Amino acid sequence: MNRSHVGSTIEEHAARPRHISWRRPGTASPWLAAPAIIIGVLFVGVPIVIVIVYSFMSRAPGGTGVAWPVTFENWQRLLFEEDFDGNRFFNPQYLIVLWRSVWTAALTTALTLVLAVPAAVWIATRPPRLRSLLVLAATIPFWTNTLIRTYAWMILLNDQGIVNAAIQAFGLDPLALYPSLFATVIGLVYVFVPFMLLPIYTSAAKFDFRLAEAAYDLGATRLRVVTRVLLPSLRPGILAGCVLVFVPALGAFIQPMLLGGAKVDFIGTIIQRQFKESQNWPFGAAISVALLALTLIALLIFAVGSRRLAAQGEKARLL
Amino acid sequence: MNPVTSDAVLSVRTLTKEFTNPEGTVFTALGGVDLEIMPGEFFILLGPSGCGKTTLLRSIAGLEQPTGGEIWLGEERIDELPPFKRKVNTVFQAYALFPHLTVRENISFGLEMEGKSPRSAEVQTRVSEMLELVGLGEFGKRKPHQLSGGQQQRVALARALAKRPSVLLLDEPLSALDLKLRREMRAELKRIQVDAGITFVFVTHDQEEAMSMGDRIAVLNKGTIAQLGSPRELYGSPVNRFVAEFIGEMNFLTATGNADGAMTAGGTHLPAAAMIEPIPEGESVTVGVRPEHLRAVDRGPINGRIVAVQFLGTDVRLCLRLGGDEEVWARVSLDYEGPTALGSEVSLAPTERSVRVVRP
Numbered sequence: 050m051n052r053s054h055v056g057s058t059i060e061e062h063a064a065r066p067r068h069i070s071w072r073r074p075g076t077a078s079p080w081l082a083a084p085a086i087i088i089g090v091l092f093v094g095v096p097i098v099i100v101i102v103y104s105f106m107s108r109a110p111g112g113t114g115v116a117w118p119v120t121f122e123n124w125q126r127l128l129f130e131e132d133f134d135g136n137r138f139f140n141p142q143y144l145i146v147l148w149r150s151v152w153t154a155a156l157t158t159a160l161t162l163v164l165a166v167p168a169a170v171w172i173a174t175r176p177p178r179l180r181s182l183l184v185l186a187a188t189i190p191f192w193t194n195t196l197i198r199t200y201a202w203m204i205l206l207n208d209q210g211i212v213n214a215a216i217q218a219f220g221l222d223p224l225a226l227y228p229s230l231f232a233t234v235i236g237l238v239y240v241f242v243p244f245m246l247l248p249i250y251t252s253a254a255k256f257d258f259r260l261a262e263a264a265y266d267l268g269a270t271r272l273r274v275v276t277r278v279l280l281p282s283l284r285p286g287i288l289a290g291c292v293l294v295f296v297p298a299l300g301a302f303i304q305p306m307l308l309g310g311a312k313v314d315f316i317g318t319i320i321q322r323q324f325k326e327s328q329n330w331p332f333g334a335a336i337s338v339a340l341l342a343l344t345l346i347a348l349l350i351f352a353v354g355s356r357r358l359a360a361q362g363e364k365a366r367l368l
Numbered sequence: 369m370n371p372v373t374s375d376a377v378l379s380v381r382t383l384t385k386e387f388t389n390p391e392g393t394v395f396t397a398l399g400g401v402d403l404e405i406m407p408g409e410f411f412i413l414l415g416p417s418g419c420g421k422t423t424l425l426r427s428i429a430g431l432e433q434p435t436g437g438e439i440w441l442g443e444e445r446i447d448e449l450p451p452f453k454r455k456v457n458t459v460f461q462a463y464a465l466f467p468h469l470t471v472r473e474n475i476s477f478g479l480e481m482e483g484k485s486p487r488s489a490e491v492q493t494r495v496s497e498m499l500e501l502v503g504l505g506e507f508g509k510r511k512p513h514q515l516s517g518g519q520q521q522r523v524a525l526a527r528a529l530a531k532r533p534s535v536l537l538l539d540e541p542l543s544a545l546d547l548k549l550r551r552e553m554r555a556e557l558k559r560i561q562v563d564a565g566i567t568f569v570f571v572t573h574d575q576e577e578a579m580s581m582g583d584r585i586a587v588l589n590k591g592t593i594a595q596l597g598s599p600r601e602l603y604g605s606p607v608n609r610f611v612a613e614f615i616g617e618m619n620f621l622t623a624t625g626n627a628d629g630a631m632t633a634g635g636t637h638l639p640a641a642a643m644i645e646p647i648p649e650g651e652s653v654t655v656g657v658r659p660e661h662l663r664a665v666d667r668g669p670i671n672g673r674i675v676a677v678q679f680l681g682t683d684v685r686l687c688l689r690l691g692g693d694e695e696v697w698a699r700v701s702l703d704y705e706g707p708t709a710l711g712s713e714v715s716l717a718p719t720e721r722s723v724r725v726v727r728p
């Protein structure tokens with residue numbers, strides 16, 4: 050092949066550019082995402098706007114829906130109460146409920162974390178085939194409805210339940226396990242453990258156990274290997290798990306209602322009551338928006354945490 | 369049991385390691401290895417994959433529990449200690465740097481585990497010294513993933529050296545680097561070893577690496593030491609065919625001794641003067657000769673046709689087919705002016721005392 054020949058082929062190519070029907074990887078069409086975006090806007094975005102608008106409306110005469118005029122009363126009710134003479138005074142009732150929901154969710158998150166980390170690491174160190182079986186086993190609870198599983202705990206924990214029967218068999222007095230806050234937390238932890246386990250397992254499966262060997266070699270004891278090398282490597286999974294547990298636990302209402310015996314209020318149970326028994330939609334909407342704001346704050350905190358992870362060179366950014 | 373009085377910094381005594389497969393068969397990774405490694409030595413464990421060299425290294429580090437035998441570090445028996453109580457440190461093949469820690473934090477990790485505060489002047493000075501030693505002064509604040517393979521390798525080295533171990537164990541640390549970098553790192557490792565004054569035990573399957581760095585080399589084969597000696601000894605007088613094949617290159621021929629030397633199976637005469645040791649008359653043995661000991665001459669005892677030519681820059685290698693199906697490689701110098709075309713006839717002569725009897 051001589052020089053002039055090479056030159057001419059290049060010119061030919063320049064003259065009529067070839068058309069290849071091919072999309073470069075990583076440049077997917079935006080239209081493929083359209084259905085999800087439309088559903089998101091219609092069924093998530095619009096309802097949120099409606100709820101926010103409702104929170105500034107008045108209670109409908111019949112109780113269902115909302116009515117004019119626009120008012121800030123619902124928001125004031127979150128913090129203040131008016132007596133019959135029209136005097137307004139501070140009422141911490143809802144703040145207390147809010148706080149109770151936050152720490153119950155936090156406790157649930159902490160307990161699921163303590164249960165999930167060792168289990169996730171254990172699963173991640175099994176032979177591959179057993180590993181996939183165990184992961185599958187962790188999802189078995191999802192096959193049954195949450196409500197049914199919560200009823201099961203009512204049966205286990207009530208005064209004549211299996212737990213108390215066992216306690217009495219040992220000649221001890223039965224415990225008032227149900228209904229209680231204790232039962233609520235048990236129910237929450239039980240339901241949310243898989244949500245903590247699966248993301249942590251994903252991180253643990255990626256963990257290079259040669260790092261643990263290196264740490265031992267450098268003089269680290271077992272405890273130090275766990276705290277200084279293993280746990281930091283699991284951080285992305287832990288963070289994801291915390292979001293997946295804390296956020297839904299904050300607004301949970303099935304467990305507080307069924308296992309807490311509806312005696313102790315949580316944000317979720319109050320919202321539910323406003324829309325049903327109390328028939329006060331605008332106030333229910335206001336509490337919902339407050340919960341939404343609280344959730345966003347929690348997510349923001351996790352986001353800051355994950356951004357710090359990203360700065361540390363972790364590939365996966367959570368938010 | 370008392371240590372046998374010796375100056376060795378690390379002694380390995382009849383060390384055995386057996387693995388039982390899930391099927392129940394027993395695999396012997398180490399079949400009674402004895403080693404005495406002297407202070408300040410650059411000691412190489414060389415062998416093909418599966419020869420037990422890594423198992424031996426990991427047993428010294430404490431990451432593998434030997435089945436039998438003893439390991440002594442100076443006056444202390446260490447084979448029953450957990451890895452974090454042994455005064456040896458390891459540079460791992462895949463470096464195993466902690467991804468969530470900076471280079472400085474990686475290097476200070478081992479010192480922290482001794483209970484020293486990472487912010488103390490002592491630790492910070494040591495970390496800076498180590499960074500200087502491996503030539504990474506400005507990289508202390510980086511994360512491992514921001515470094516090249518060669519730089520990560522240096523960090524792994526600095527991290528292990530920071531603890532001033534009695535013996536540093538290196539598990540094929542250069543195998544992940546490209547050839548050019550690997551050559552540079554050989555000289556660099558040797559310099560660091562001399563500067564730090566620490567005994568190195570270096571595992572490799574690369575004989576060139578072993579020859580260029582090692583003070584002494586133990587060639588391992590199937591869990592036992594085939595030969596132990598300086599690079600010169602191993603190259604000059606390999607004890608058996610395995611070592612002769614593994615260290616450098618060698619032509620092997622089957623030959624039968626006669627009155628004036630030997631005759632190969634293919635009918636090539638090997639003169640008595642070329643023999644390192646005489647072959648008894650009538651006895652059939654394997655003989656070996658290195659390619660560089662075959663010179664191209666006008667009329668020599670070894671005659672054949674060229675079947676392959678390799679130009680290597682420093683010299684030219686010719687492969688000749690002799691009588692029968694025998695083939696030999698010869699390294700001829702660059703000023704060789706004889707024929708190089710395939711099929712042309714070339715005559716070779718072995719240099720004096722260059723053909724040795726090789727035991728199987």
